[in-house]
Amino acid sequence: MKIFYISLFSISRHWLRKPIQLFFLTMGLSLATALWSSIQLLNSHAKNSYEDAVDLVTTSEVEILVSSQPEKIPITAFVELRRAGWSVSPILTGKLKGDKTITVLGIDPFTLSESKSFMNGLFEETKPFDKFFIKNELGFASEETIKKLKRLQINFNFATSTNLISDLLVVDISIAEELIGEYGKITRLELTGPAPGDKAILKYDIGILVQDVSISGSPHS
DSSP states (O other): OOHHHHHHHHHHHHHHHHHHHHHHHHHHHHHOOOOOOOOHHHHHHHHHHHHHHHHOOOSSSSEEEEEESSEEEHHHHHHHHHHOOOOOEEEEEEEETTTEEEEEEEOOOOHHTTTTOOOGGGGGGGHHHHIIIIOEEEEEEOOHHHHHHHHOOOOOOOEEETTTTTTTTEEEHHHHHHHHHHOOSSSSSEESOOOOOOHHIIIIOOOOOEEEETTTEEOOO
């Protein structure tokens, strides 16, 4: 104990003789603490952003179908899978041509309605249901996103949703093609029911992988 007090006394005398060093040491520790806190905050935001991204990637079940190649999936693959007994729904995502900060999510409401997707909650009212399903003249977005969209003078109807993240516009997949500028292709297919036991069509016919996003996001077949 005596050694401790002697050491403390010596250190105190040193800092009293050199207060500038004490100042910079204190500042260094403060900056290090602030930096550590900032990193923890960024990690927290990154985690929340990842969770939002997962919600965006998977609107229904825990498994999605993605292309085994860098390019998007041709829409003909959706038709082939449906004919082969696969309960899948096509999804198209991309950046809005007029504003790259806004992500367009194109869905097929008819096939997606077969799942327990949170997207189905967007159609609880009759009017949005009719406009979206029949006329394809309606898009769902947050209030903040709708303000940005109106400034772009897009000739379209918008419905406010509190369940969607900012800078996300949900529209019919045919409208998404026009807003993104890509036609005849989709980003992924989502399973709306159990996958058939025979998955040979995925590898050999249309080059698609089954991806489980609920666990690690790594593809498996």
